Amino acid sequence: MxxxxxxxxxxxxxxxxxxxxxxxxxxxxxxxxxxxxxxxxxxxxxxxxxxxxxxxxxxxxxxxxxxxxxxxxxxxxxxxxxxxxxxxxxxxxxxxxxxxxxxxxxxxSEFGLLLAYFYICDRTDIFGTSKKSYNRDLFIFLLLLLIIVSTVTSFKIHLDKSPFSVKPILFLNRHQTEEWKGWMQVIFLMYHYFAAREIYNMGRVCVASYIWMTGFGNFSYYYARKDFSFSRFAQMMWRLNFLVVMCCIVLDNSYMLYYICPLHTFYSLVVYGLVAVLNKYNESKGVIGVKFFLSFLVIIIVWEIPGVFEVLWDPFTFLLGYKDPNRLKENLPLMYEWHFRTGLDRYIWILGMMYAYYYSTMERWIEKLDELKPKGRILIKTIIVMISLTAIYLWFEYVFKMDSLTYNKFHPYTSWIPITAYICIRNVTQSSRSYTLTLFGWIGKISLDTYICQFHIWLRSNAPDAQPKLLLTIIPDYPLLNFMLTTSIFMMSSYRISELTNTFKMAFIPSKxxxxxxxxxxxxxxxxxxxxxxxxxxxxxxxxxx
Incomplete structure (x- = not known):
């Protein structure tokens, strides 16, 4: 070996x-x-x-x-x-x-064995490698097959059961957001495995949606529960970083190789700080408005004015600096990757917070809409759907179809359009916001673990800090059988790692x-x-x- x-x-x-x-x-x-x-x-x-x-x-x-x-x-x-x-x-x-x-x-011991398997797959020659290959027909076939299987086997209608009544769950419920994360993660993973470069822009929208959820979910929790305890903060940081830190140790990688983790960590920290500072005044609309305004102002100053980003973030180069060994000839600065990744989604997390703040208002508005007479209700909902579809069409025609380099310039200012339109269409009726495909919901619950695990036991890099541009090959010359086997091991390992991470969190970071x-x-x-x-x-x- x-x-x-x-x-x-x-x-x-x-x-x-x-x-x-x-x-x-x-x-x-x-x-x-x-x-x-x-x-x-x-x-x-x-x-x-x-x-x-x-x-x-x-x-x-x-x-x-x-x-x-x-x-x-x-x-x-x-x-x-x-x-x-x-x-x-x-x-x-x-x-x-x-x-x-x-x-x-x-x-x-089980967790250690799984990390040892990571090392064997990605840092030894026991298993082989193969090149990525994209076939649009196969890509669409596998994606549609998964959707059909999920629909047939895991379609479920969720109801809000109370002692006095049974009513449909309101919009953006937990089941729905887990499903949302799940199908996005499937697209994201398949994009990486098959090198489906033609859906690069869709991958950017998926990452933006995850960052939107970071702003939405964290703001909702801290604003509603007012729990700013160290234990809650530590549990959040553990969930986001335990596995990635262990992978950095075992595989000698930089933190920024797994860029989703530092992104979520950074935006989670910022949301925590914004809500926690002067939190006793959070009930004041004026204070919240000022916090939102300052968030936009700081982002504009740091990311829109040349030179400010470098001065502010240079002290953190030791943690966030990264250089792909395959791109050494490009002579990019160490903080290029962090600047690029944070710049793409620099505004969407603020919109996530704003949506969370006005969630109760929207909830009341939807309740009133559902109580209207059928004719008025159908008319208003039809208008909502038509406006959403028109927005998506215009965004698709004039933004999404751009080449990746040009699209990246517009992405920070336009990613909110497909996200908002999806939320409106997905939640337009009581039935549509009540049903989910639980298979995608299950994948959504382990999305962070699948993102990290894919680097080493599904894909392969063969060197520290290198991007995983190869495929792990256990069954040579049989790409589909190899895909089936490595995917099965990959998903089972991701699930177990998620369970073990939670076990360690409860053991080492007790609540309160x-x-x-x-x-x-x-x-x-x-x-x-x-x-x-x-x-x-x-x-x-x-x-x-x-």
């Missing part, structure tokens, strides 16, 4: 940590089995004792760290001493500690317990420092001996 890249300290640290966790998990399974065997023997000796032991074992099996975390709270809360005590108990393989956290160790989170962060940083020290010794010791 040949490695397609240098071995780094971070990779060795991961390997040491992974082996340590697997050993600890295997030992915890042995201890649990041993405990169960002892209780089985005692069952024949003392019935009363048997019942008690059986109860204890069932409780042990349910301890998935959803109720207990790596640092267990004491009556007075976690402390520095308890933090380092936890690390020592793990390193020394204390039996009670391992049995208690057996399920978390199992989850961590900021102090506990801080001590978990200290424990994690300490453990990482220990691993890095060992990796330094492993890589440097041979040089010292020579």
């Amino acid at each position: 040949a490695l397609l890249g240098p071995v780094t300290h971070a990779q060795v640290s991961f390997l040491i940590g992974f082996v340590t966790i697997v050993v600890a998990w295997a030992y915890s399974e042995y201890l649990a089995f041993k405990k169960k065997s002892i209780s089985t023997k005692l069952r024949h000796v003392d019935v009363g004792l048997s019942e008690e032991e059986s109860h204890n074992i069932k409780e042990d099996d349910k301890a998935v760290l959803l109720e207990g975390n790596v640092i267990k709270s004491t009556p007075s809360g976690p402390t520095i001493s308890s933090t380092f005590s936890t690390i020592i108990r793990f390193i020394t393989l204390e039996e009670s500690f391992l049995i208690k956290h057996r399920m978390l160790l199992r989850a961590a 317990d900021s102090k506990h989170i801080m001590y978990n962060m200290i424990a994690g940083a300490t453990f990482m420092a220990i691993l890095y020290s060992f990796s330094f010794l492993f890589l440097k010791l041979p040089q010292f001996l020579v």
